[in-house]
Amino acid sequence: MNPSASNKPTSRRQFLADSARGVCGAGALGVGLGILAGQARSHAPEALRPPGALPEESFLGSCVRCGLCVRDCPFDTLKLATLTDPVANGTPFFTARDVPCEMCDDIPCVAACPTGALDHGLDNIDDARMGLAVLIDRETCLNVLGLRCDVCYRVCPLLDEAITLELERNTRTGHHALFIPTVHSDACTGCGKCEQACVLDVAAIKVLPRPLAKGELGHHYRLGWEEKAANNGESLIPEQLKLPVRRPGGEQ
Amino acid sequence: MLSVGSDARRIKGFWRSQRWLLLRRLSQLGVLVLFLAGPLAGVWLIKGNLSSSLLLETIPLSDPFIALQVLASGHQPETNLLIGIAVVALFYLLLGGRVFCSWVCPINPVTDLAAWCSRKLGIRRRVAISRHTRFWILALCVVMPLLLGMVVWELVNPVSQFHRGLIFSMGSGWLLVLALFLFDLFVLPRGWCGHLCPQGACYSLLGHQSLLRVRASGRERCYDCLDCYAVCPEPQVIKPALKGAGGDLITSSQCTNCGRCIDICSVDVFAYGTRPATSMEKQP
Numbered sequence: 001m002n003p004s005a006s007n008k009p010t011s012r013r014q015f016l017a018d019s020a021r022g023v024c025g026a027g028a029l030g031v032g033l034g035i036l037a038g039q040a041r042s043h044a045p046e047a048l049r050p051p052g053a054l055p056e057e058s059f060l061g062s063c064v065r066c067g068l069c070v071r072d073c074p075f076d077t078l079k080l081a082t083l084t085d086p087v088a089n090g091t092p093f094f095t096a097r098d099v100p101c102e103m104c105d106d107i108p109c110v111a112a113c114p115t116g117a118l119d120h121g122l123d124n125i126d127d128a129r130m131g132l133a134v135l136i137d138r139e140t141c142l143n144v145l146g147l148r149c150d151v152c153y154r155v156c157p158l159l160d161e162a163i164t165l166e167l168e169r170n171t172r173t174g175h176h177a178l179f180i181p182t183v184h185s186d187a188c189t190g191c192g193k194c195e196q197a198c199v200l201d202v203a204a205i206k207v208l209p210r211p212l213a214k215g216e217l218g219h220h221y222r223l224g225w226e227e228k229a230a231n232n233g234e235s236l237i238p239e240q241l242k243l244p245v246r247r248p249g250g251e252q
Numbered sequence: 253m254l255s256v257g258s259d260a261r262r263i264k265g266f267w268r269s270q271r272w273l274l275l276r277r278l279s280q281l282g283v284l285v286l287f288l289a290g291p292l293a294g295v296w297l298i299k300g301n302l303s304s305s306l307l308l309e310t311i312p313l314s315d316p317f318i319a320l321q322v323l324a325s326g327h328q329p330e331t332n333l334l335i336g337i338a339v340v341a342l343f344y345l346l347l348g349g350r351v352f353c354s355w356v357c358p359i360n361p362v363t364d365l366a367a368w369c370s371r372k373l374g375i376r377r378r379v380a381i382s383r384h385t386r387f388w389i390l391a392l393c394v395v396m397p398l399l400l401g402m403v404v405w406e407l408v409n410p411v412s413q414f415h416r417g418l419i420f421s422m423g424s425g426w427l428l429v430l431a432l433f434l435f436d437l438f439v440l441p442r443g444w445c446g447h448l449c450p451q452g453a454c455y456s457l458l459g460h461q462s463l464l465r466v467r468a469s470g471r472e473r474c475y476d477c478l479d480c481y482a483v484c485p486e487p488q489v490i491k492p493a494l495k496g497a498g499g500d501l502i503t504s505s506q507c508t509n510c511g512r513c514i515d516i517c518s519v520d521v522f523a524y525g526t527r528p529a530t531s532m533e534k535q536p
Contacts, residue, residue, distance in 0.1 A: 018382055025381075026388035033396060037404045060402035061325030064318050064333070065412065066304030067420050071290070080416060082423025089407050090303075090416055114304050114312055114332040115322060 044086030045208050047093040048190060050078055051101065051128035052110040052118040056209070062117035065090030069109035069118060075102045078109060096192025096207045101130060103157050103191050126158065131190030132213035133163070133183045133205055141204040143179050146170050152181050152194035152205050162188040181205065185214060256371065256482045259518035269518075272511030279355045287419045302356070302415045303406075304336055312336035316344075317393075317454040318412060321405060325397035341458060347509070349459025353445060353452045354485075354510035358415045362429055363445045364485075366436035371482065379440045383488065383506070386453035393450045410444075411451050442485050460505040466513065467525030468493040468500040474521050480513040494521070501525065 043056050050069050053059050069092050070078040077099045078092045079085075087093050092109075094101060103125045110118040122128060133152075135141060142149035143165070156163045163181050170176040181194075183205075192207045227236050260269040267274075287305075289295040299306045304314040314336030322329060344352060354360055369375075393405040406412060410428045417425040436443045445452055468474075471494050480494075481487045489504035490513065514522040 018384065022382065022385055022388035025385060026392045029389060030392050030396060033392070033404050033408070034400070036407050037396070037400055037402060040407055041402070057401060058327065061397060062322055062327035062329065063403070064303045064314065064322055065406055065416060066300040066314075067416065068300045068304065068306060070420065071299050080420045082417065082421060082425055083413065083428065084424045089413060112306075114306075114314065114330060114336060115327065116330040116333075117327075120330060 040088040043209050043211075045212055046095055046097075047081075047085070047087045048096055048101075048131045048192065048207060048209065050092055050094070050109045050118055051103075051107055051125060051130055051189070052113075052120075052122035053130070054117055054119060056211075059117050060088055060091070062115050063091050064115055064117075065092075066114065067092070068112040068114060072108040072112040074104065074108065075099065077101055094192070096131070096190075096195040097203055098196070100192030100196045101128075101189075103128070103189065126187075126189060128189045128191075129210055131192070131207040132185055132210050133188050133190065133192075133194050133207050134213050135181055135183065135204060136206045136208075137204040140200055140202075141181065142199070143181055146172060146176060146178055148179060149199060150179065150181075151197050151199055155193045155197040157191060157193060158187050158189070163194060256479050257516050259477060259479065260516050263518045264520075269515055272515050276355055276510060277361065280358065280361060283356050284358065284418060287415075291419065301412070301419045302358075303412050304333065311339065313340050315412070315451075316341050316458060317451045318403075318406060318409075320454065321393060321397050321403045324394045325401050325403055344455060344458050344462070346463045347459070348462035348464050348507070349455035349457065349505060350452060350508035351459070351464070352455045353449075354508035357411055357452075358418060359411050359429070359432065359449075360445065362414075362433050363436050363442065366433050367442060367485070370437050370441060375438065377439060377441060381440060381443070381447050383447050383486075385447050386450055389448060390450035390453040390457075405450065409451065411449065446485055456505045461527070462505070463526050464509060465525055465527055466493075466502045466507060466509060466511065466522055468502065468521050469523050469525065470519065470521040471495075471500050473519040475519065477518070479516045479518075480522070483512045483516050485510065485512075501527065 040060060041057065049056070049059060050073075054062060065080065067080050070080055077094045079094065081087045081089055081091050081093055083089055085093070105125060107122060107125050107128075110120060110122055113120070135144075138144045150165065153159070153163045153165055161184065163183055165179040166182045168178040168180055170178050190207045190210070194205050195203045195207050198205050224236075228234065257269065263269075283302075286298050287301060289297060290299055297308060298313075299309075300313075302315055303318045304312070306312055312332045312335050314333050316337050319329070319333055319337045322333070370377075396404040408428070410432055413425050414429050417423065432444050440447060468490075474494060480490055484490055485508060486504070486506045489502050489507040492498065492504070493500050493502045509524075511522075511524065514520075514524065
């Protein structure tokens with residue numbers, strides 16, 4: 001730091017060697033950290049982020065792991081990840097099957113976040129998208145078996161919006177109905193009440209991170225009936241389409 | 253051979269030969285107690301942890317090093333974080349950045365214990381790593397978020413994760429702290445805090461021109477017992493002030509202002525002082 005303090009000023013060769021050593025050492029450490037970072041990005045499906053959390057990639061760049069959201073959660077839903085938890089060290093998460101989100105109206109966790117990793121633009125908890133409930137096992141779900149459990153449907157904070165019971169014919173008995181719990185992604189917040197309440201030993205309905213649970217149509221797709229509705233009920237192409245008639249033997 | 257500090261103990265007595273050490277432990281403990289009073293006793297003076305916190309439900313405090321990583325990852329933070337950085341940065345700008353290391357950081361007692369053990373056990377080690385390594389690691393901690401768009405060092409940072417563990421839940425975080433202790437004890441003396449820790453490096457840059465400094469104001473009394481070098485976590489900072497041709501102010505920002513040299517010197521060479529050095533005292 002102070003060349004005159006030492007009798008031997010560092011020679012250029014020494015300086016270059018020291019710098020090379022520093023760069024290489026830090027670089028090697030960087031490779032290790034890079035691998036860790038890659039693993040941290042693969043979000044474990046059982047760990048859900050608090051309401052308003054930015055998409056996982058941005059969340060990992062904006063959360064300072066201060067735990068203020070954890071402190072302001074009145075139901076002790078949120079936890080900070082430790083070294084061996086399935087999400088990035090120190091970041092907040094909750095496990096729906098243990099303690100689901102109670103969807104407070106004033107969203108205290110979001111208000112507490114100093115960085116905006118939990119988006120302060122979220123002012124209605126019904127707009128939160130922490131994950132998406134999926135009836136993941138139709139072989140064990142009691143309703144699909146033809147019984148009337150209905151627990152997931154009943155506990156849903158958005159009753160008859162996020163989960164509805166869709167009627168199907170019970171082909172086993174021939175004269176009963178199946179009441180199939182059906183999740184609607186435009187309403188489900190991913191709070192996890194359904195997963196927590198599922199009466200099975202292992203829940204048949206589970207909340208998954210949205211990117212894992214949702215499919216996405218090809219962007220060139222047009223659904224004919226929607227196009228038609230948008231076009232005042234008129235078809236976009238002429239109703240009568242002349243198609244060539246092909247017969248065996250090549251005769252027309 | 254007399255042990256390190258026995259002169260000071262004999263001449264200055266128990267209190268004056270450990271005053272700053274005891275006050276420092278009190279400060280470290282006090283910070284923990286403040287943070288733990290909330291979760292354990294329901295007294296919420298301060299909420300959060302050292303990474304970011306809220307004092308008395310109003311004043312945000314944020315660690316500049318961790319916030320720097322967030323900024324480098326390209327995130328536009330809320331104003332609270334920026335105010336928090338400003339408050340904390342101003343504090344350390346005046347008192348010396350590495351005051352964090354010696355008076356606040358929860359890892360410090362661990363590495364101090366390792367240094368004490370190795371001194372008592374006379375463990376000799378041959379590994380040599382430049383003390384500038386921490387600045388390279390600091391550069392890495394800023395460059396990786398720039399490239400990857402995510403905070404990388406906080407996945408492993410033992411400093412923040414130890415404090416977070418004590419306040420929230422430790423899980424297997426003990427392993428990392430144990431590893432640091434063993435590294436300092438058997439591999440490299442003062443290895444973590446004095447050579448590798450990028451958080452300390454960041455704070456040292458922050459306190460480069462700090463007001464509060466240690467001064468070797470009684471250096472003509474020095475009789476070369478070398479006790480200060482033995483206890484100092486950054487012994488390279490002492491020599492220019494103690495034996496150099498210039499002033500008696502320890503100007504290196506690597507000095508943690510821990511005051512251990514003040515305690516250990518039986519003839520009171522060192523004392524806390526302030527910058528600016530007078531023109532006479534300026535080191536060339």
